[in-house]
Amino acid sequence: MPTFVVVGANLAGATAAATLRSEGFDGRLVLIGEEPLPPYERPPLSKEYLRDEQPLERGWIRPPSFWEENEVETRFGTRVQRVDTADRTAVLAGGERIAFDAALIATGCRNRRLRLPGIDLPGVLELRTAADADRIKAAAARARKAVVVGAGFIGSEVAASLRGLGLDVALVEFATTPLERVLGAELGRVIEGLHRDHGVELFLGEAAERFEGAGRFEALLTTAGRRIEGDFAVVGVGVEPVTDVVSDTDVRVDDGVLVDATLETSVPGIYAAGDVARHDHPVFGPIRVEHFDNAMKMGEVAGRNMLGRGEVFDDAHWFWSDQYDAQIQMSGSATTWDQIVFRGRVEERSFAAFMLKDGVLRSAFSMNWKFDVRRAMPLIKAKVRPDPKRLEDPEFDLRTLAPPKEPA
């Protein structure tokens, strides 16, 4: 009877394990995760869960009883030390060794740590796990002001949630706008306005230099020489893929575990999915994505491909972010573009934006605007060259540009 091991009990890993069972895999299946909890969704941690609007239980990826009912052996609260590719064995902290026929690396990312004076002071917090979110909630409950370092998705969402809880918030970002790396400066300025209008003190173009306090965080010093006082700080300055388990093996690593279009690594039978996987995408080229929908869909495809399906993963990528009353969505992937086309009303924060490069639609963004970001996905996948004049027109239905659907 074959044994499959999934390293990482997160969205990608748990979805892969559930998919293996729903696709009929009846061998031994072991799901291993470092956190003591059953697999849960992380998006609420910076939003609904942080604001105490919903319990963690609403975000179970499967009901906790699912794993036993489906004969998935779980090792929650256990770290995998290494995946030995020569012996095809997973070596767990504590010494357990599990020989496998196929394995999935779904180790995700860890937060990037700033090596700055005072970073280890109590009251300097970060967000990745439910336990991290609990620490922020506890700090927020007895605080008046928070300092958030980094205006990426985590920093922006945490700032919005803390404002929602009634705290004063200072948000410090090295780039010239929030989310500039993902959205570019033009859309980043829309996010900037959103935060300013909701009373966030925004300090752009300056970075953290030092965390100060007598035994506990009291203030942040920035590279601009500014001193920002607060009762606690949250640092969200990006992430890095957790590839340690396959270091010094034949699994190729370069800013993530490299996988081909079918999510298989350079070692046959070993796959990777989720935030850790740098995937050879048929449309976008090599890409590593740190979003929910991608992790879930990669988990599904990895599960099927561990059973030999050889399915190409070519999803167009989609994610959302909720900040205050703004529902933000984006699909596709573009690091650069030469044209951006708007439809709707940017000044009212109800619009879509389409990013084109050499006339080809590469990504779509929207704020409080229905349908178009999702409708753009098949167009992005098919590399269509839409007429910008039509894109501008809210009455023009993007679906008319979509290639015919592949038969199911």
Next chain:
Amino acid sequence: MANWVRVGEAGEVADGEVSSFSVGDRTVAIANLGGDLHAFDDVCTHQQCSLSEGELDGTVIECPCHGSQFDIMTGEVVEGPATEPIDVFEAREEAGELQVSLE
């Protein structure tokens, strides 16, 4: 036995459209597919968003919040993150009324 409840006027949901209606303490969505009416629970089983705000493609409704997809004929999940199906109900137009049965 079907227990028909009036929720609106006949013709209120046009072909290809989806609308939501309050029925007692729940919200029910009604879709019109080429003249055939299909009712289903408006509340996504993932994070409780309103499905009638989402896009209907054939018999599949897509949640506008996080992309879960459900077949409105059966209630089954077509695509996650939702894992639990939605309830589906009967709807009809009768005597100038739009009616659903939650039985």
